[in-house]
Amino acid sequence: MGLLVTHLSLADFRNFERLELEPSPTVTVLVGHNAVGKTNTVEALQLLTAGTSFRRPSPRELVREGERSARLDARLEGDGRVIELRCDVTTEPSARRFSRNGKRCQAADMPGDLMSVLFSPDDLSLVKGSARLRRDELDAFGRQANRGYANVLAAYQRSVEQRNRLLRDEYPDPSLLDAWDASVSLGGATLLAARLRMFTRLAEKVSRAYEAIAGGESLSCAYRCTLGEGCEGMGREELRELLLERLAANRPEDLRRQQTCVGPHRDDVTFTVGGRDARTYASQGQQRSVVLALKMAEVELAGEILGSRPVLLLDDVMSELDERRRAAAVEFVGGGIQTLITTTNLGYFSPELLAAAEVVRFGE
Numbered sequence: 001m002g003l004l005v006t007h008l009s010l011a012d013f014r015n016f017e018r019l020e021l022e023p024s025p026t027v028t029v030l031v032g033h034n035a036v037g038k039t040n041t042v043e044a045l046q047l048l049t050a051g052t053s054f055r056r057p058s059p060r061e062l063v064r065e066g067e068r069s070a071r072l073d074a075r076l077e078g079d080g081r082v083i084e085l086r087c088d089v090t091t092e093p094s095a096r097r098f099s100r101n102g103k104r105c106q107a108a109d110m111p112g113d114l115m116s117v118l119f120s121p122d123d124l125s126l127v128k129g130s131a132r133l134r135r136d137e138l139d140a141f142g143r144q145a146n147r148g149y150a151n152v153l154a155a156y157q158r159s160v161e162q163r164n165r166l167l168r169d170e171y172p173d174p175s176l177l178d179a180w181d182a183s184v185s186l187g188g189a190t191l192l193a194a195r196l197r198m199f200t201r202l203a204e205k206v207s208r209a210y211e212a213i214a215g216g217e218s219l220s221c222a223y224r225c226t227l228g229e230g231c232e233g234m235g236r237e238e239l240r241e242l243l244l245e246r247l248a249a250n251r252p253e254d255l256r257r258q259q260t261c262v263g264p265h266r267d268d269v270t271f272t273v274g275g276r277d278a279r280t281y282a283s284q285g286q287q288r289s290v291v292l293a294l295k296m297a298e299v300e301l302a303g304e305i306l307g308s309r310p311v312l313l314l315d316d317v318m319s320e321l322d323e324r325r326r327a328a329a330v331e332f333v334g335g336g337i338q339t340l341i342t343t344t345n346l347g348y349f350s351p352e353l354l355a356a357a358e359v360v361r362f363g364e
């Protein structure tokens, strides 16, 4: 069964002076006009479960205008356990403090009890947008699915940043560059190995979900590694040696461009729909199907990895989907997973779904 969010409480968070919400174990539909706080509610749940928000806000943005602090609490219950997650946000000092069952912890420690998978209109640019969006999507999933992932990613990013700083020096010291090559290749190989393990499992599920949504049309996704082809089958040590070799070979080019051009921070994911590169050829509808399939795959993989189902946060995506894809999404959320859906229009949902769901009206 796993954990469910049974209570969410917000004080002076965004536009809310106070909000108390008891989500349904299945589907909760948050309905209301624009700017009443529907996305803010979803954001609060993401902050508490993932330790981050898709909007990347500063503490000042999170605290209600005119106030100095905000408080977010969620209660998770299931399997005979009760877990209290809390986030205190202050503007002076500008900080976010997390705690779990009353014990202070880091943002990176917040995932692990209950994963959240968010699907928002911003995600619709995943297919055609920059490679960074696709890497960020994988890394956001990795951070929640694997406790060590956030630290590995942060350490690697710091090494790349330090190496880039050195590359921008007027006369970079080659022995210092050697040291950063060693650090970048060690961190990069650890990150890449973790990403590839996760990606391989995800890719197969994305293809399956896509075929179900798109009525048999095929989708394949591939990890495009700056180290070249064949990385999927390599172990961490092999990846480290290869990355070290490539950093050395690429050094003249990196010096010229004053940045590190190989490594997992430059990798990408490609989607091929019906044999064609989706980035160039996919229609709006196909792009939406790819993203929906990706989110469905994340939900499935999260369940496999953590042994319990995540909470699904669908922020205003129904209006972005056509009837067929909306039906696929509704069928998916009807499958017993705890889901919060925001919408301005209940007309997107079937009477059966609404009868089974908890409908919460905002701004009335």
Ligand SMILES: Nc1ncnc2c1ncn2[C@@H]1O[C@H](COP(=O)(O)OP(=O)(O)OP(=O)(O)O)[C@@H](O)[C@H]1O
Residues within 6 Å of the ligand: 013, 014, 015, 016, 032, 033, 034, 035, 036, 037, 038, 039, 040, 041, 060, 061, 062, 063, 064, 065, 316, 342, 344
């Ligand atoms: N720190 C803050 N203090 C006060 N109000 C805030 C703060 N941050 C955001 N808001 C307000 O919250 C509102 C937006 O809420 P939200 O994004 O949740 O809207 P929504 O209900 O999802 O609307 P839509 O249907 O348009 O997406 C805006 O009016 C915004 O000004």
